[in-house]
Amino acid sequence: xxxxxxxxxxxxxFLLILTFFPIAILLLLSLNETxxxxxxxxxxxxxxxxxxxxxxxxxxxxxxxxxxxxxxGAAVIFGICGGYALARTNFxxxxxxxxxxxxPMVTPYIIMGFSLMSFLLKMGVNPSLIVIIIGHILITIPxxxxxxxxxxxxxxxSLEEAAMDLGAGKFTTFRKVTLPLIMPGVAVAAILxxxxxxxxxxLAVFLAGTEQTAPVYIYSLLMKLPKFVPILTAMSSxxxxxxxxxxxxxxxxxxxxx
Amino acid sequence: MxxxxxxxNVTKKFGDVVAVSDVSFQVEKGQFFSLLGPSGCGKTTILxxxxxxxxPTEGExxxxxxxxxxxxxxxxxxxxxxxxxxxxxxxxxxxxxxFGLKIKKIPENEIKARVKEMLDLVRLPGYEKRKISQLSGxxxxxxxxxxxxxxxxxxxxxxxxxxxxxxKLREEMIVExxxxxxxxxxxxxxxxxxxxEALTMSDKIAVMKAGKIMQIGSPIEIYEQPxxxxxxxxxxxxxxxxxxxxxxxxxxxxLGKITVTPECQLSKGSVLVSIKPEKIFIGRxxxxxxxxxxxxxxxxxxxxxxxxxxxxxENGSSISVVAPSPGMEGIFGIGEKVKIGWNKKDSKLIT
Numbered sequence: 001x002x003x004x005x006x007x008x009x010x011x012x013x014f015l016l017i018l019t020f021f022p023i024a025i026l027l028l029l030s031l032n033e034t035x036x037x038x039x040x041x042x043x044x045x046x047x048x049x050x051x052x053x054x055x056x057x058x059x060x061x062x063x064x065x066x067x068x069x070x071x072x073g074a075a076v077i078f079g080i081c082g083g084y085a086l087a088r089t090n091f092x093x094x095x096x097x098x099x100x101x102x103x104p105m106v107t108p109y110i111i112m113g114f115s116l117m118s119f120l121l122k123m124g125v126n127p128s129l130i131v132i133i134i135g136h137i138l139i140t141i142p143x144x145x146x147x148x149x150x151x152x153x154x155x156x157x158s159l160e161e162a163a164m165d166l167g168a169g170k171f172t173t174f175r176k177v178t179l180p181l182i183m184p185g186v187a188v189a190a191i192l193x194x195x196x197x198x199x200x201x202x203l204a205v206f207l208a209g210t211e212q213t214a215p216v217y218i219y220s221l222l223m224k225l226p227k228f229v230p231i232l233t234a235m236s237s238x239x240x241x242x243x244x245x246x247x248x249x250x251x252x253x254x255x256x257x258x
Numbered sequence: 259m260x261x262x263x264x265x266x267n268v269t270k271k272f273g274d275v276v277a278v279s280d281v282s283f284q285v286e287k288g289q290f291f292s293l294l295g296p297s298g299c300g301k302t303t304i305l306x307x308x309x310x311x312x313x314p315t316e317g318e319x320x321x322x323x324x325x326x327x328x329x330x331x332x333x334x335x336x337x338x339x340x341x342x343x344x345x346x347x348x349x350x351x352x353x354x355x356x357f358g359l360k361i362k363k364i365p366e367n368e369i370k371a372r373v374k375e376m377l378d379l380v381r382l383p384g385y386e387k388r389k390i391s392q393l394s395g396x397x398x399x400x401x402x403x404x405x406x407x408x409x410x411x412x413x414x415x416x417x418x419x420x421x422x423x424x425x426k427l428r429e430e431m432i433v434e435x436x437x438x439x440x441x442x443x444x445x446x447x448x449x450x451x452x453x454x455e456a457l458t459m460s461d462k463i464a465v466m467k468a469g470k471i472m473q474i475g476s477p478i479e480i481y482e483q484p485x486x487x488x489x490x491x492x493x494x495x496x497x498x499x500x501x502x503x504x505x506x507x508x509x510x511x512x513l514g515k516i517t518v519t520p521e522c523q524l525s526k527g528s529v530l531v532s533i534k535p536e537k538i539f540i541g542r543x544x545x546x547x548x549x550x551x552x553x554x555x556x557x558x559x560x561x562x563x564x565x566x567x568x569x570x571x572e573n574g575s576s577i578s579v580v581a582p583s584p585g586m587e588g589i590f591g592i593g594e595k596v597k598i599g600w601n602k603k604d605s606k607l608i609t
Contacts, residue, residue, distance in 0.1 A: 161311055162344035164331045166358035166409065176357075180348045 047234035060217035079144025087152030113206035140193035151185030184257030268317035295466030337406035352386035376404035512574035537604035547599035
């Protein structure tokens with residue numbers, strides 16, 4: 001190993017510590033008697049049990065699950081259609097279209113959330129869970145489309161032709177050959193969309209009405225009532241563990257299907 | 259004789275590029291018909307037009323007398339064995355072969371029987387549960403062929419299916435394909451760039467170049483009586499000389515007089531003469547041959563069964579000779595003085 005690569009790894013290692021140390025502390029504290037170090041009576045599920053006594057918190061998690069599920073379903077369907085179209089057809093302005101489609105990936109969510117909220121309010125639509133879902137579909141479509149486009153491109157077109165040659169119409173070909181073969185891509189796209197929706201606060205904070213998703217709930221409580229911190233560490237830990245679990249599942253699918 | 263497939267003045271353009279240009283031919287029922295040509299000559303495009311994946315720009319394709327213009331691929335009585343084989347990786351051997359039958363809603367019992375019959379045909383009994391990824395190259399070829407054949411197509415189309423196989427396996431598969439063809443009797447249209455495959459298996463060969471058919475005929479006709487320098491060369495390298503015909507002989511610059519067979523005497527004036535390298539004898543002394551020239555061995559390639567020589571003749575022409583190895587006089591070395599010669603019946607005139 002050269003000197004420069006050792007240096008590089010040391011720097012990266014330091015950055016990794018910076019990333020994971022605070023998160024590790026958060027997880028530790030969620031299992032601690034008090035909301036600060038040192039550890040006391042560790043580990044305890046005290047705050048997790050406490051959390052169950054807050055119906056608003058439990059509802060927020062429920063809302064988040066609902067928003068993320070609906071978002072995922074819609075974003076995956078759009079992603080399959082969009083990915084197929086982008087991979088298999090050529091049309092004038094395809095590059096510009098693709099560019100526009102991917103725009104939300106580089107647009108700050110806070111700007112998207114603010115402008116979407118202003119627009120919808122003008123149209124007479126009030127913030128609600130449905131509005132959050134619309135917002136989340138908009139920001140997840142680029143990811144699902146991107147993942148699925150590359151899957152469709154990698155899929156040997158002669159497999160679809162073979163199905164048609166053997167008597168399958170377009171729909172049967174899609175159902176029996178195309179879809180099963182891009183399934184790993186569909187799973188990855190779905191998990192990606194779910195995680196993005198599950199973790200989003202910047203967009204949802206503008207679009208949420210009375211029903212708040214979990215990250216919005218945590219954010220608003222943190223602003224108002226610092227004494228709830230220990231419960232929030234427990235809630236954050238749940239959200240984080242769930243997202244990490246999904247990310248791990250995604251890696252597994254990618255590895256198996258590779 | 260019943261005609262299974264007919265192309266009438268078929269042209270295919272992709273934008274400005276003419277892939278197939280005014281091609282017409284007929285394939286009789288039960289025939290093994292090969293489209294032979296270098297890559298990019300349009301042979302695969304013809305196959306894709308017959309199977310329905312491409313539409314002719316002009317002209318008409320008929321299968322069993324029916325025009326195919328408005329018939330989509332999934333309704334044509336053809337099945338295609340793809341160059342990439344295109345076996346479904348998510349299905350096992352049984353599900354692959356049964357794919358077409360299931361779509362036609364054939365009862366499960368009959369499907370089972372027909373899949374078994376097909377696996378027996380290609381000598382892979384008991385392979386039903388195997389995954390595609392567990393098969394060897396040759397096994398994949400066989401499964402791809404029967405996945406198409408099980409549907410009892412009027413015409414089986416094969417797009418260079420032996421391409422990726424190594425030489426030994428290729429030779430085995432050629433024998434195998436001939437046997438399958440004999441047992442099922444279906445009409446085969448076979449696309450290849452390998453003249454050896456085409457000559458071995460076909461009843462009829464269409465030699466193609468740049469979107470056009472150069473010659474159609476039996477393997478013997480194509481090999482022995484090529485109608486152009488391209489066909490003569492493509493079907494197995496040959497010696498072509500340009501000359502002027504006069505009184506049963508052709509005067510070739512830098513070579514001299516070559517005697518030709520009387521039947522060739524119809525041609526007049528400027529002609530091309532083709533002499534196949536394996537029809538030429540080589541030796542220190544030669545006699546009783548119609549055309550004999552002296553020269554020097556410039557190159558010698560030992561190829562096991564035969565030796566290929568490049569001989570520079572005294573009058574400046576160079577000629578290639580394929581001789582048995584070792585010949586009566588052994589193998590000639592580079593620089594050796596030799597005589598080469600052939601009979602006048604082997605001097606073929608190309609118009």
